[in-house]
Amino acid sequence: GAVVSQHPSRVICKSGTSVKIECRSLDFQATTMFWYRQFPKQSLMLMATSNEGSKATYEQGVEKDKFLINHASLTLSTLTVTSAHPEDSSFYICSASPPRTGNTEAFFGQGTRLTVV
């Protein structure tokens, strides 16, 4: 299968600071990547669609200025949580689909556990 790598796997930051999470497709190019958020014991909720070379598309209720997404290359999307607060603590996961699968299969990163103290 294809490989999607997320970094860091865990991060602890102070309230008010910003945190950047990287999502890389290691063996394929991805014009589109997806960012999900998962609360404890809950399912994944789509936050936004990251589009290479253009603005991200955010789901309803997701603050664009809070969660900045940049997709500057075909293998890298970044999610920056700005002015983080304890309620932003969560598990963040990205995904992408290799073209060779006919875009029928999504591969996920390992996830990033964000804790804001």
Added chain:
Amino acid sequence: AQSVTQLGSHVSVSEGALVLLRCNYSSSVPPYLFWYVQYPNQGLQLLLKYTSAATLVKGINGFEAEFKKSETSFHLTKPSAHMSDAAEYFCAVSFSSSGSARQLTFGSGTQLTVLP
């Protein structure tokens, strides 16, 4: 709008027993259906997928699922549970659209516990 319903947030089975995790979907167009497994503090791993080919889909680790259009179901089964199967399982649906990456709608998840 598409949606996925997983019946049972927690399922417990004995080691060696049949595993059955239920998933029903709602979609106005032919769906793509997926089952993913998640271990603690990790990302999701694809178990199997249905993409309008064979209705009985075999996946990794001995799992399989059957797409039943009349019942709008895609239940996951495994004949004999192993301790290593204990994890969270998610059913997901996606529209079939060419040229687009997979934006998934997930069910609420089912925590599988395997008892010795």
